[in-house]
Amino acid sequence: MTSDSRLSWRDVRDRIHEHILTGRYGPGDRLPRDADIAEELGCARSTVQRAMQDLSDSGLVERRRKGGTRVRAEPVTRATLDIPITRREVEQSGARYGYQLIRRRMAPAPRGVVAAFGLGASRPMLRVEALHLSDGRPYIFEDRWICPETSPEVNDLDFTEESANEWLVLNKPYTRLDLRFYAVSANPRLSDLLETEPGAALLVIERTTWVDDAPITTVKAITTPGYQLLTGS
Amino acid sequence: MTSDSRLSWRDVRDRIHEHILTGRYGPGDRLPRDADIAEELGCARSTVQRAMQDLSDSGLVERRRKGGTRVRAEPVTRATLDIPITRREVEQSGARYGYQLIRRRMAPAPRGVVAAFGLGASRPMLRVEALHLSDGRPYIFEDRWICPETSPEVNDLDFTEESANEWLVLNKPYTRLDLRFYAVSANPRLSDLLETEPGAALLVIERTTWVDDAPITTVKAITTPGYQLLTGS
DNA sequence: AACGGTAATATGTAGCTACATATTTTGTCA
DNA sequence: TGACAAAATATGTAGCTACATATTACCGTT
Numbered sequence: 248m249t250s251d252s253r254l255s256w257r258d259v260r261d262r263i264h265e266h267i268l269t270g271r272y273g274p275g276d277r278l279p280r281d282a283d284i285a286e287e288l289g290c291a292r293s294t295v296q297r298a299m300q301d302l303s304d305s306g307l308v309e310r311r312r313k314g315g316t317r318v319r320a321e322p323v324t325r326a327t328l329d330i331p332i333t334r335r336e337v338e339q340s341g342a343r344y345g346y347q348l349i350r351r352r353m354a355p356a357p358r359g360v361v362a363a364f365g366l367g368a369s370r371p372m373l374r375v376e377a378l379h380l381s382d383g384r385p386y387i388f389e390d391r392w393i394c395p396e397t398s399p400e401v402n403d404l405d406f407t408e409e410s411a412n413e414w415l416v417l418n419k420p421y422t423r424l425d426l427r428f429y430a431v432s433a434n435p436r437l438s439d440l441l442e443t444e445p446g447a448a449l450l451v452i453e454r455t456t457w458v459d460d461a462p463i464t465t466v467k468a469i470t471t472p473g474y475q476l477l478t479g480s
Numbered sequence: 481m482t483s484d485s486r487l488s489w490r491d492v493r494d495r496i497h498e499h500i501l502t503g504r505y506g507p508g509d510r511l512p513r514d515a516d517i518a519e520e521l522g523c524a525r526s527t528v529q530r531a532m533q534d535l536s537d538s539g540l541v542e543r544r545r546k547g548g549t550r551v552r553a554e555p556v557t558r559a560t561l562d563i564p565i566t567r568r569e570v571e572q573s574g575a576r577y578g579y580q581l582i583r584r585r586m587a588p589a590p591r592g593v594v595a596a597f598g599l600g601a602s603r604p605m606l607r608v609e610a611l612h613l614s615d616g617r618p619y620i621f622e623d624r625w626i627c628p629e630t631s632p633e634v635n636d637l638d639f640t641e642e643s644a645n646e647w648l649v650l651n652k653p654y655t656r657l658d659l660r661f662y663a664v665s666a667n668p669r670l671s672d673l674l675e676t677e678p679g680a681a682l683l684v685i686e687r688t689t690w691v692d693d694a695p696i697t698t699v700k701a702i703t704t705p706g707y708q709l710l711t712g713s
Numbered sequence: 714a715a716c717g718g719t720a721a722t723a724t725g726t727a728g729c730t731a732c733a734t735a736t737t738t739t740g741t742c743a
Numbered sequence: 744t745g746a747c748a749a750a751a752t753a754t755g756t757a758g759c760t761a762c763a764t765a766t767t768a769c770c771g772t773t
Binding site for chain 1: 497500501507539540554555556557558559560561562563564565568649650653655657658659660661662663664665679680681682683687691705706707708709710711
């Protein structure tokens with residue numbers, strides 16, 4: 248791109264990355280000041296700043312005011328995950344999407360849900376259990392709790408046609424998100440719903456969202472065997 | 481922060497986010513041009529640009545030249561994952577870290593590894609199997625393949641004291657990363673190594689790295705039951 | 714030597730301008 | 744009507760300046 252005479256901030260970033268790759272700057276080493284790099288490369292400090300920000304965002308370097316920039320002594324593996332709406336995920340794989348509501352009812356939130364939201368005490372919430380299908384076969388079972396105080400509209404929604412997943416993602420943007428991944432063995436009910444052998448290992452994607460400390464929803468998405476979650480970046 | 485008279489790009493971002501939250505702009509809607517928003521809020525276009533970039537990065541809006549900015553019609557749940565070095569992960573939990581090499585030998589790469597790297601044919605690679613311990617108990621078992629063409633130094637490393645995980649993360653920065661998560665049932669060997677019941681559900685974190693299309697390493701990190709992977713953002 | 718205040722310094726941010734780039738829209742000609 | 748070229752337009756990027764902010768370094772006092 249901008250391959251002219253001017254250096255783009257991506258060029259600068261890649262050049263510094265290159266220096267880290269080749270060992271010119273090793274873990275813990277301090278890099279020159281932005282201004283010096285700018286002069287050396289013949290670009291503006293703002294360009295170096297953008298490049299450094301990006302390297303910092305991707306976890307390769309650490310920056311501190313007055314302290315300068317240094318290569319992370321203990322790098323982290325950092326990646327961005329995109330989790331689409333389940334319907335879209337199925338459709339993009341070329342399969343036909345299906346949806347089936349299993350149960351919808353108010354119930355007092357159990358301990359796990361109260362803890363996920365960081366609430367003090369239990370309270371009644373809407374529990375929605377549903378099955379996402381891919382070409383007619385079970386794909387993901389979701390066990391969801393919705394806080395009716397934050398989303399009063401759910402009292403008028405039956406979730407028989409549109410999934411809570413879809414409705415919430417479209418209508419309830421969040422300000423805070425908590426994700427966790429773990430594995431569980433299929434208990435009799437799960438193996439029945441997902442049509443798997445009892446005891447099969449299943450990946451669970453647990454998601455909890457808030458708007459400014461007000462809990463929206465928490466959901467366990469229990470996937471079928473063989474399901475893999477991939478990074479896009 | 482910059483709470484003075486001047487608006488920071490974070491303020492602008494939050495203000496626009498607020499408008500999306502309250503439904504002033506719904507999914508698919510087009511937002512005003514940056515310049516108009518800048519004028520309305522009394523700040524520079526560059527400030528709005530930064531705010532919009534951030535909203536775009538977090539998957540809330542989509543921007544296209546000439547096309548303008550619009551709220552994503554089908555939002556994605558986007559999150560950033562940080563996976564630290566295993567030693568550090570254990571130490572940060574307050575436990576004592578231990579490491580044990582199980583096996584280290586050259587072997588022809590099996591199909592799965594060849595596929596993960598996107599190679600045409602199999603070739604000999606270094607396989608390193610090792611156990612990470614937390615307070616003396618198994619924590620993560622890693623089954624790793626290293627490409628000796630890309631990292632010839634590994635021929636002189638025995639990985640009995642320092643884990644391949646640590647050495648690679650410190651000495652082999654990558655330019656491309658592939659992450660995948662899934663669940664497996666513990667087979668007899670795994671349940672023996674990890675001291676779990678046979679058939680236990682285990683979360684697997686699979687990581688593959690490259691430097692400019694040259695494969696570095698691919699590793700299956702098989703965690704013990706109860707292990708959870710969390711987002712930091 | 715310990716403490717505390719002040720200066721020095723590197724990054725962070727806001728604003729401005731100018732131009733680049735991608736895309737849509739418009740207009741013209743066959 | 745269709746195809747293609749040209750104009751219009753919104754975002755993207757680079758450079759500059761000025762100032763804010765965090766943190767380290769220094770120095771004087773006790």
